[in-house]
Amino acid sequence: MIPERLTALREEMKRRSIDIYVVPTADFHESEYVGEHFKARKFITGFTGSAGTAVITLKEAGLWTDGRYFVQAEKQLEGSTVTLYRMAEEGVPAVEEFVKDKLPQGGCIGFDGRTVNGAWGEKFVAIAEEKKGSLFVGEDLINLIWTDRPELSKAPLFILEEKYSGKSTAEKIKDVRAKMAEEGADVHILTSLCDIAWLLNIRGGDIQSVPVVLSYLVLTRDQCIWFLQEEVVDDKIRAYLEENHITTKPYDAIYDYVPEIPAMFEALTVREHIEYVKRAYNSDITEEEIDALLTRFELLDKQEKLGNVQRNDAEGQYLLCTCYSSKGCYVG
Secondary structure (H helix, E strand, O other): OHHHHHHHHHHHHHHOOOOEEEEEOOOOOOOOOOOHHHOHHHHHHOOOOOOOEEEEEOOOEEEEEOHHHHHHHHHHOOOOOEEEEEOOOOOOOOHHHHHHHHOOOOOEEEOOHHHOOHHHHHHHHHHHHHOOOEEEOOOOHHHHHOOOOOOOOOOOOEEOOHHHHOOOHHHHHHHHHHHHHHHOOOEEEEOOHHHHHHHHOEEOOOEOOEOOOOEEEEEEOOOEEEEEOHHHOOHHHHHHHHHOOOEEEEHHHHHHHHHHOHHHHHHOEHHHHHHHHHHHOOOOOOHHHHHHHHHHOOOHHHOOOEHHHHHHHHHHHHHHHHHHHHOOOOOO
């Protein structure tokens, strides 16, 4: 079963010219434990432990896990063609070392970018750059071959009463905004499910034995936006959210919202913002096309200036330029 799944994954890798595909044990929120939908590493290796990373090349596959799981992993990987790499043991390469060694010159590293944090992602960026290669992070290849994959959990929500939470949601939001003001922050983005549960005093059940809700949250000076699967919000929860001036948006809408946050315009240079949007939308626009857009919108000589410098005379052109770059469009 596992060899067949690996063969199917490699076929998808070949179609996209991917040389190495990394599958971590992770959801979109770096949760310690994950729901059934996110158990992609278990699906592709057969290993059921709570920690580990799978790396698949076109010719071999490996699983990295720690000492708690060596015995279990050895048994579960029998006959799978997946090699066990015992982390922290002498002579065993780290995942990044293995990837660097196996990636051919000009090769491509792939993974679902939503499941890899920025610090780890930057290590893969560095490896790809050293090998003059590339990354493929905008598609979940496991999803293409996992035909009976469980849907995202949509467990019912409930409000944690103040006698248990210790402080009302309104007070907590007020406190966080005060800290934001102290730090000079216009926007605070929460991705940790536990942090969101604490702030909203709302619990769910989207991870077994962990009462959290699959969601993101954006807090500004005057808005609180909760990105979740809105069908789980019943009338009682909706009334509670309205009482606390919290609006909702669809779970996946966070990926469109963040690149367009007004505060981002202030904090980044023109070029940085375009690069940010390019990565957020997994755009394939080239450097030459970006330069052409900057020239067209009269921003080429302003690309290293902060957005707040441009606000009075070039914001419209700037935002239009980033809109084009986000969609990978080139208009000569």
